[in-house]
Amino acid sequence: MNYRRMQYCARCTYPFVTVNLAIDDEGVCASCRTAEEFDKLTPEFWAHRRAVFEKNVEAMRKDRRSDYDCIIPVSGGKDSYFQTHIMVKEYGLKPLLVTYHGNNYLPEGNYNRDRMREVFDCDHLVMGPSVEVLKKLNRLCFRKMGDMNWHAHCGIFTFPIQMAVKFDINLMVWGEIAWDISGMYEPDDFVEFSARVRHEHGLRGFEWYDMLNDPQEPLKENDLLWAKYPSDDQILKTGVRGLYIGNFFKWDPYKHTQLMKDLYGWKESERPFDRTYRRASNLDDRYENGIHDLLKFVKFGYGRGSDHSSKDVRTGYMTREEAIEMVRKYDHVVSDDLYYWLDYVNMTEEEFWRTADRFRDPRVWWIENGKWYKDNIWGDSSAYGEVHLSLEEQKRYQRG
Ligand SMILES: [Zn+2]
Structure with missing residues (x-):
């Protein structure tokens, strides 16, 4: 039988299993509670x-x-x-x-x-x-x-x-x-x-x-x-x-970004990122919103879609329903900077996935029919990509 390994904050989109967060009796995460404290400041x-x-x-x-x-x-x-x-x-x-x-x-x-x-x-x-x-x-x-x-x-x-x-x-x-x-x-x-x-x-x-x-x-x-x-x-x-x-x-x-644009002509990314809807973060590092973050999804089952939308829920820019759509749309995407990086460091895509798979958290991921599965915040579980591990290594991820 399917059981939920991932548990999510009732207010934002953060998972509990892998993010080191406390959850209270109302199912709300410590980040949301901290944000609440900050909101009260006069x-x-x-x-x-x-x-x-x-x-x-x-x-x-x-x-x-x-x-x-x-x-x-x-x-x-x-x-x-x-x-x-x-x-x-x-x-x-x-x-x-x-x-x-x-x-x-x-x-x-x-x-x-x-x-x-x-x-x-x-x-x-x-x-x-x-x-x-x-x-x-x-x-x-x-x-x-x-x-x-x-x-x-x-x-x-x-x-x-x-x-x-x-x-x-x-x-x-x-x-x-x-x-x-x-x-x-x-x-x-x-x-x-x-x-x-x-x-x-x-x-x-x-x-x-x-x-x-x-x-x-x-x-x-x-x-x-x-x-x-x-x-x-x-x-x-x-x-x-x-x-x-x-x-x-x-x-x-958001206010700071607008102010810096108005005062100094600061520029956000002209091209949208593959893994988030925001265009104003991490322009100093093409991988931070890309494969560096994809590896977080591979390891812990969540990515920038969760990070950015959770923050936006806390600051009131987004509802939880809208945030979940952002998670659905962005968290799993294999961004095209992967190919830029493979070329930069001269590595094959096969080696990339074989290495990345070794870091998957068994509390999040399991294997069925040669595919990686995890629970989703919207209530079901689905397949996310091929498994690149040996049969021996796969044992950690067998369910039951
Ligand atoms: Zn939360």
């Missing part, structure tokens, strides 16, 4: 938060030794623009913009990134690792953890603090707190950037030295200099702190 609350931010920034400025007031890690996305807008236009500060360039930019992403030093009158440091090293890391991390984009998460979380140490800048200004929504932190925690946040959330518990000694993809220590976190001594000497602007300013992605 304008007075945010005015107070803003004052706290200003006090923090002022204190850091008093102690600074650099001629730059702060570092802003930017990809060139709408959030990067918003962070820079606040620091430059509202507070008149002198930031150094820093970017990790993982060689995955979409054309509009390139345009937005390079436009920042025009519209904000800022200095901008862009660091791109060797493309040969990046190709090796794409393949290696795909085989190792089912994530070709590990290098990007590593670079984004490492390069800014390396530059903080190098230029002796004591403040980094980050954007949204991406993981508050999982119910892990509350607004009053005032979570800041830390080595732990980087290691656990950004790098999945892997470090640069875990990438050495792979027989298929030989890499040397000096291929990965950009991936090394500074020492405690260096960080203490600089006294650098990383504040999240999302702790202090009400975060409304």
Whole structure:
């Protein structure tokens, strides 16, 4: 008999089995409850938060030794623009913009990134690792953890603090707190950037030295200099702190996007994405909305359709019924950046699926007649693609 392995939030579209979420008596997920808490916050609350931010920034400025007031890690996305807008236009500060360039930019992403030093009158440091090293890391991390984009998460979380140490800048200004929504932190925690946040959330518990000694993809220590976190001594000497602007300013992605378009000519993707209806996210990385996210569906049974529609339900832009249609339409789609990537790293599609199948969560997926099956949020279960595993490997996914 069929039994439901996947359970979903009664309010949004998030599954419980695989997303580390708590569910309450009413069947509502912790993310939806956190969003509810945020919704209750008044304008007075945010005015107070803003004052706290200003006090923090002022204190850091008093102690600074650099001629730059702060570092802003930017990809060139709408959030990067918003962070820079606040620091430059509202507070008149002198930031150094820093970017990790993982060689995955979409054309509009390139345009937005390079436009920042025009519209904000800022200095901008862009660091791109060797493309040969990046190709090796794409393949290696795909085989190792089912994530070709590990290098990007590593670079984004490492390069800014390396530059903080190098230029002796004591403040980094980050954007949204991406993981508050999982119910892990509350607004009053005032979570800041830390080595732990980087290691656990950004790098999945892997470090640069875990990438050495792979027989298929030989890499040397000096291929990965950009991936090394500074020492405690260096960080203490600089006294650098990383504040999240999302702790202090009400975060409304739609409003911010519109504002950045109006003020600075920020551009969203001209071409729709295959795996989401949104066009304003992840223009710095063609795979984030594509096969990087497809692998999340392969692993855990949900994708960007669920992520984006759940957020839109929480902010009131969408009903749950509309959100479920987005899940139905987008979560399973094999996006065409797969072929771009296979060509980029010189891998066959057969190897891609054989490797990807090894990461499927047996709590989500089972095998019937050579096909992958999973439960759907709209109430039935259906087949999603061929199985590429040996008979031995398939045993994990037999039902019963
Ligand atoms: Zn929910």
